[in-house]
Amino acid sequence: MHPGRQLAVLGLVFVVLYLLVFFGAGAKGSVHDRLQPKLGLDLVGGTQVTYQASLLANGQVPSRQSMEQAKEIMESRVNALGVSEAEVVIEGDRNIVVSVAGKEADQLKDIGQAAQMRFRKVLKATNDVSAAALNPPSAAPSAAPSGSAKPSAPGNSKAPKVTGTGQPTANPSGGQGGGEQAPSASPSAPAPTATAATVAATPVPTASSPATVGAPAPTRADVEKKVGPQAWAAASKLTEPPDLSANPRLAKQLAPFATLDGAEINALTPEMQYNVPTISCKQLQGRPNGAIDDPAIKVTACDLNGRKMFLDVAKVLGTDIDTASPQYDQQQGQWVVSLDFTTAGQQKWADLTREAFNKTANDGCETAAQGLGGDGQHCHVAVVLDKTVISAPEIQGVLTGQSQITGDFTAKSARQLADQIQYGALPVTFTAGEAMTVSPTLGTAQLKAGLLAAAIGMALVAIYAFFYYRLLGTVIFLSLILSGVLTYGALVFLGRATGFTLTLAGIAGFIVSLGVAADSFVIYFERLKDEIHEGRSPRSAVPRAWVRARRTIISANTITIMAAVVLYVVSIGAVKGFAAALGLATIIDLMVVFLFRHPIMTMFANTKAFLSPRVSGLGRVLPARTKSDESAPRTSRAKEA
Structure with missing residues (x-):
């Protein structure tokens, strides 16, 4: 064999790995920073x-x-x-x-966040952002017309939209999105396109639910008692939002509704929520999570510009979406969220956009379209995420297949919204508590103790190896050092590339892998002794012992890797980290066995020191040989072997 070739390959692997560590994606800062692995919660807090x-x-x-x-x-x-x-x-x-x-x-x-998505036709919308409706649910950039798109709110400066995709768009993972647009219902209809309010991030509630967690939800009778009979009677008579500036008396009567919290607002009918101008978007956003998730009822919600809308029942749901992914649209030069509907969802989406485009129902949605800045010829469809209208496009054609939500997205916000849709809605609604900082003090102490134990164990292995195997102990020591350096580099690189995190359990996995590596040495060296004991010379015993020991080493390491894979798949948390570390270290040990241990042993076999029982560590199995002994013919037993 040519041991120099294997060592050259190992050297190339080492150089490439550490070039990635120092100069690969995500590598920045000082040398210490570039060599810093990604540590887990138990180590760094x-x-x-x-x-x-x-x-x-x-x-x-x-x-x-x-x-x-x-x-x-x-x-x-x-x-x-x-x-x-x-x-x-x-x-x-x-x-x-x-x-x-x-x-x-x-x-x-x-x-x-619940991430319940609903597509609802806009039946009514306020003509302007009233004083009571200011306080939008979350701070968001404004929107404005773009191309043939119609603005969804006055004062907009850039109009994102929901469209059918006719052009492929670049996918961050390397794929492309595409789709076909169905022909519009009218020959003179413009290309399917729509406008929407900006989608910048998932809204976060700004008003609270009941003060006492778990308290019974307020009833309509409770709310009527709180606002008073006069205010309730005035609100019950409303069929449209009145102009309070022209009727101060009515404004005074409806003022008590501004004191209601989100849970109390939720007890009102959707019509009353929309018609009473003193009910603000902040109050509507404060309704409990899941308040408007029922697709079978009409609802009132606000868009990101603080405009109240009265919406029809949901005819397309988030479950009708097959996949949602962030993509970079090269034609528009911006990030979008691409939606692929299921087979049934495509038909529902086409039916809904056809209904909005052709105004098949006499529900007054064209009046709402005029209020939203459209031409009143076609209705708008609201894309509702949880309690907020994130898009309100005017439907200018029949849309099928793949569609897009566009807005002032960054790669992060597009990924965030796509993941919430992709991975499904939570079956329960949650209220988030305050974020707490976890101290790494205990983990740091345990890390120091673990590293000390590992160092002591490593020293004991080295002492035993040098005492029992002598020159062969050098091979063990160098192999373990090399495995450690390669494992550390892989750990740093994987931490940046895949988010692999080193925890105390992972360190335990690496320490256990040292025992696996030591076992492979014992198998090889004891097989070597057997070959020499049978009468072979050290030089000829090395390759033969390697052939026989190799099978056992591969089998043992393969079983360890398989166990680590199974453990990784079926476990969670810290156990998963242990399995990943054990599998990674075992794979690297196999590479060191083939690219370092065997070629270095071949090189040692050609040295004089290897022939000395005192130096080589082969001890009693290696008789003292002189130069003449070495050149003498082998015994008949050796020949037979």
Whole structure:
């Protein structure tokens, strides 16, 4: 064999790995920073957020099955953010605790959002952003006309839209999105396109639900008693939002509605929520999570510009969406969220856009279209996420197949919205608590103790190897050092590339892998002794011992890797980190066996020191040989062997 070739390949692997560590994607800062692995929550501390599930309508806590399903969805959302080794656990019967390493509270704030998407036709909309409706649900950039798009709110400066995709768009993962637009219902109709309010981020509630968690929800009678009979009677007579500036007396009568909190607003009918001008968007946004998720009822909601809308029943749901993915539209030069509908969803979406385009129902939606800045010829369809209208496009054609939500997206916000839609709506609604900082003090002490134990174990292995194997002990020591250096480089690189996080459990996996590596040495060296004991010379015994020991080494390491893979698949949390570390270290040990241990042994076999029992460590199995002995013919037993 040519041992130099294997060593050259190993050297190339080493150089490439550390070039990626120092100059690859994400490598920045000083040398120390570039060599810093991504550490887990138990080593560097981190952020912890507790989500409390809302009680069901009957006052009961959610079922265990619902909580388990919510936990799985939250784990998928956290992993989709690139946060590895996150801890998502159920505490008690209503709480789910999400913990991640580092100061990443901003990544957790939307994990517990319901992400229920509904497509509803806009039946009514306020003609202007009234004083009572200011306080939009979340700060968002304004929108304005773009191309043939119609503005959805006055004062807009850039109009995002929901469109059918006729051009392929670049996918961050390397794929492309595409789709066909159905022909519009009218030959003179313009190309299918629509406008919408800007989608910048998932809205976060700004008003609170009842002060006492778990308290019974207010009833309509409770609200009537609070606002008073005069205010209730005045509100019950309204069929449209009145102009309060022209009727001060009515404004005074309706003023008590401005004192209601979100839960009390939720007790009102959708018509009253829309018609009473003193009910603001801030109050509507403060309704409990899931307040307008029922697709079978009409609802009132606000868009990101603070405009109230009265919406029809939902005829297309989030479950009708097959996949949602962030894509970079090169033609528009912006990030979009691409939606692919299921087979049934495509038909529902086409029916809804056809209804809005042709005004098949006499529901007054064309008046709402005029209020939203459209020409009144076609209706608008609202895209509702949880309690907020994130888009309100004027439908100018029949849309089928793949569609897009566009807006002032960044890659992060587009990914966030797509992941919430993609991974499904939570079966239970949650209220997020304050983010807490987790101290790494205990983990740091355990890390120091673990590293000290590993160093002591490594020293004992080295002492035993040098005492028992002598020159061969050098091979063991160098192999373990090389495995450690390669493993560390792989750990740093994988931390940046895939989010692999080193935890105490992972360190335990690496330490256990040292025993696996030591076992392979014992197998090889003892096989070598057997070959020499049978009468072979050291030089000829090395390749023969390698052939026989190789099978056992590969089998043993393969079983370890298979066990690590199974453990990784079926486990969660810290156990998953242990399995990943054990599998990674075992794979690297196999590479060192083939590219370093065997070629270096071949090189040692050609040295004089290897022939000395005192130096080689072969001891009694290697008789003292002189130069003449070495050149003498082998025994008949050796020949037979």
